Amino acid sequence: MLLAALLVFASCGGGLPQSSTSDSTAPPSGTITVFAASSLTDAFRRVGDQLTSRYPGAHISFNFGSSSTLATQIVNGAPADVFASADDVNMRKVTAAGLVDGSATVFATNRLQIAVAPGNPKGIASLADLARRDLVVVLAAPSVPAGTYALEALDKAGVTLVPASQELDVRAVLNKVALGEADAGIVYVTDVMSAARRVTGVDIPEGQQVVARYPVATLRDSRNQRLSSLFVRFLLGPDGQRVLDSLGFARP
Amino acid sequence: MRSEPIPRPFALLAVLAAALFLLPLAGLLVRFPWAEAVGALTSPEILTAAGLSLVTSLSATALSILLGVPLAMVYARAQFPGLRVVRALTTLPMVLPPVVGGVALLVAFGRRGIVGQFLDSSFGIRIPFTTTAAVLAATFVAMPFLVLTVEAGLRSMDRRYEEAARSLGAGRWMVFRRVTLPLVAPSLYAGAVLCWARALGEFGATITFAGNVPGSTQTLPLAVYLALETRPEAAIALSLVLLLLSLVVLVALRDRYLPTS
Numbered sequence: 001m002l003l004a005a006l007l008v009f010a011s012c013g014g015g016l017p018q019s020s021t022s023d024s025t026a027p028p029s030g031t032i033t034v035f036a037a038s039s040l041t042d043a044f045r046r047v048g049d050q051l052t053s054r055y056p057g058a059h060i061s062f063n064f065g066s067s068s069t070l071a072t073q074i075v076n077g078a079p080a081d082v083f084a085s086a087d088d089v090n091m092r093k094v095t096a097a098g099l100v101d102g103s104a105t106v107f108a109t110n111r112l113q114i115a116v117a118p119g120n121p122k123g124i125a126s127l128a129d130l131a132r133r134d135l136v137v138v139l140a141a142p143s144v145p146a147g148t149y150a151l152e153a154l155d156k157a158g159v160t161l162v163p164a165s166q167e168l169d170v171r172a173v174l175n176k177v178a179l180g181e182a183d184a185g186i187v188y189v190t191d192v193m194s195a196a197r198r199v200t201g202v203d204i205p206e207g208q209q210v211v212a213r214y215p216v217a218t219l220r221d222s223r224n225q226r227l228s229s230l231f232v233r234f235l236l237g238p239d240g241q242r243v244l245d246s247l248g249f250a251r252p
Numbered sequence: 253m254r255s256e257p258i259p260r261p262f263a264l265l266a267v268l269a270a271a272l273f274l275l276p277l278a279g280l281l282v283r284f285p286w287a288e289a290v291g292a293l294t295s296p297e298i299l300t301a302a303g304l305s306l307v308t309s310l311s312a313t314a315l316s317i318l319l320g321v322p323l324a325m326v327y328a329r330a331q332f333p334g335l336r337v338v339r340a341l342t343t344l345p346m347v348l349p350p351v352v353g354g355v356a357l358l359v360a361f362g363r364r365g366i367v368g369q370f371l372d373s374s375f376g377i378r379i380p381f382t383t384t385a386a387v388l389a390a391t392f393v394a395m396p397f398l399v400l401t402v403e404a405g406l407r408s409m410d411r412r413y414e415e416a417a418r419s420l421g422a423g424r425w426m427v428f429r430r431v432t433l434p435l436v437a438p439s440l441y442a443g444a445v446l447c448w449a450r451a452l453g454e455f456g457a458t459i460t461f462a463g464n465v466p467g468s469t470q471t472l473p474l475a476v477y478l479a480l481e482t483r484p485e486a487a488i489a490l491s492l493v494l495l496l497l498s499l500v501v502l503v504a505l506r507d508r509y510l511p512t513s
Contacts, residue, residue: 068481136363136381141464143482164381165463166470168477176463180364181380 029057030224032231033079035070036062037086037214038169039110039146039187042194043247044084047240051231058227066144066169067091074099074219081222082231084214086110086170087145091215101222104215107235108249110188112153112210114202115177115195122183124202127157130184138173138182139163146170149210150186157208174199188212193248213252280492285485292479292486293493300467301475305452308383308471312390312451313398313444320398320447321440327399328406343396353392354460361388361461385462386469390451397450398443405439406432442505449501453494 036044041064048060063070063080071090074080075097083100084107085091091104116124122135130137140147147166154161164182167173173185178198192201216235218228234240241251258266285292292298327339345353361368361379371377379385409432417431433440455473462469464478472494480487 066481072481072484136378138381138463141478143478163465165465167464168459172459179358179362181358181362 027055027057028227028230029055030227031059031061032081032222032224032227033061033063034082034084034231035074035078035080036064036082036084037067037070037145038064038171039086039191039212040064040084040214041171043108043190043244043249046243046247047231047235050239050243051234055230058230060227060231064171066140066146068144069169079221079223080219081224081228082216082218084216084235085145086212086214087148088213088215089148090145091217094217094219099220100217101220101225101228102217104217105232105236106213106215106252107232107240108214108244109252110190110212110214110249112149112186112204112212113189113192114204115174115185115187115192115199116183116202117177117180118198118200120200120202124184126202127154127159127186127204127208130154130186131159131161135183136164136181137161138165138167138176138185140170140173140186141166141168144169145212146173146187149212152210153186153204153208156210157204190248214249277495280488280495283488284492285489288485289489292483292489295486297466297470298472298475298479298486298490301470301472304383304386304467304470305472308386308390309448309451309454311387312394312454313448315387315391316395316398316447316451317440317444320395320443321402324399324402324406327403343400345393346396346400350393350454350456350458351460354389354457357385357389357392357457357461361385380461381463381465381469383462383468386458386471389457389461390454393454393457394447394450398440398447401439401443401446402436405436405443409435445501445505449498452497 034044034048041062044062044064048062052058052060063073063078065073067085067087067090070080070083071085071093074083074094083091083094085094085104091100094100095104114124114127114130116122124130124135129135139150142148142151146169165176167176167185170187170191173182174187174191174195176182177185177187178195184202189201192199216232218225218232222228235244245251323342327335358380359365361371363369363372363378363380368379371379379388413431413435414427417427422430453473454471455477458469458471459474464470464474470478472490476487476490476494479490
């Protein structure tokens with residue numbers, strides 16, 4: 001008897017969200033997977049939490065990684081609903097494969113900073129200092145956006161250096177500095193803010209800066225276009241932008 | 253030998269199981285970039301990565317033999333309180349996610365690690381981001397395969413040969429070298445090949461502990477991973493090469509590690 005009641009209850013619960021997706025006035029529901037650059041980890045988790053607390057029937061799962069890895073995964077058929085890249089190059093790979101629904105929109109920009117140990121014990125003041133021989137410096141690999149940007153910035157500053165390691169994504173660079181394995185790494189301003197107690201940021205002057213632009217797009221093969229476009233609208237709207245502002249991103 | 257009847261559902265599931273392994277292999281073969289393969293496989297960075305993989309995996313195997321055979325001997329023959337716990341802990345890397353192993357290695361041998369701190373301040377030795385780190389990471393994940401295989405060999409060997417040699421006046425070292433070692437040689441061989449294959453494929457602990465440094469820690473698996481993003485055809489070509497290499501390992505071990513009778 002109890003079992004039967006449970007079964008009825010369960011089947012109602014399961015049936016409800018499905019019927020609501022076809023009804024455009026009902027609250028959005030279902031699940032989407034957002035593929036996002038690893039530098040967006042904190043921002044997107046927070047945006048996702050806000051969105052799902054407003055629409056309890058909606059579930060958002062994330063796949064964070066380097067934009068180039070994510071683009072490769074999407075082009076090879078990974079089931080993504082939304083893609084947010086840390087550069088235009090990787091968004092173009094997905095667009096060129098005909099997988100973007102509509103077009104991509106830039107929703108945030110980011111700047112570079114030198115991450116050093118808390119309190120900057122090695123006295124690192126500029127990109128030029130990174131060439132010092134007593135320092136262990138790590139960068140992101142040139143195949144990921146943060147690595148390309150770092151090389152551009154070093155180039156503008158006229159600095160050549162051989163990194164101790166070329167990490168697979170920008171969060172790995174941050175972690176190597178936070179763990180004390182590296183003395184410095186070039187990361188995004190937002191990465192330094194997210195690890196404020198574990199690293200200190202050293203500013204890079206305007207003339208050597210590289211501005212990263214973050215485009216976002218819903219993907220054509222999404223099984224839940226409604227929730228996907230809601231996520232993008234939320235991100236571009238005042239709530240999403242407030243979260244991005246608070247974490248150190250700038251507006252496009 | 254006549255085939256025995258297999259229940260139909262079993263046959264169906266068995267086909268599915270085999271397909272899980274055969275389809276990815278077929279995919280690599282179908283997509284194999286014949287035209288670009290030679291160029292991709294002989295590009296300088298791939299050759300550097302291949303050479304480095306050979307060096308690190310063979311060094312890890314040598315280190316595993318040097319340290320692992322004595323450890324296997326202790327596990328097979330010694331008895332002291334806590335032995336089982338130690339044995340379990342040293343086989344942990346076989347089931348541990350390799351990235352976790354990499355983090356553990358950093359905490360031990362990193363610049364601020366419990367041992368690494370001392371190495372840095374006293375001798376100026378820094379392990380992370382060096383080939384030593386890549387060898388250490390590979391040894392960490394691969395040595396248990398050798399230890400367990402050699403231990404099994406030691407347990408199953410006939411101890412009477414050793415006793416006979418001892419009664420004829422042979423010393424401990426002589427007995428080990430002339431009697432024990434030849435008797436466990438098949439297990440040692442199988443263990444070393446398994447260990448080498450595991451070391452060759454190591455990715456997670458290496459990227460976490462040793463980083464990605466072309467020429468000193470960027471081994472073939474790391475090169476494949478990075479190539480997939482920029483030059484997918486090189487990644488596919490390399491994947492097939494590594495797969496064929498693994499196949500050779502399995503065939504070489506067929507009789508020794510997996511006795512047919």
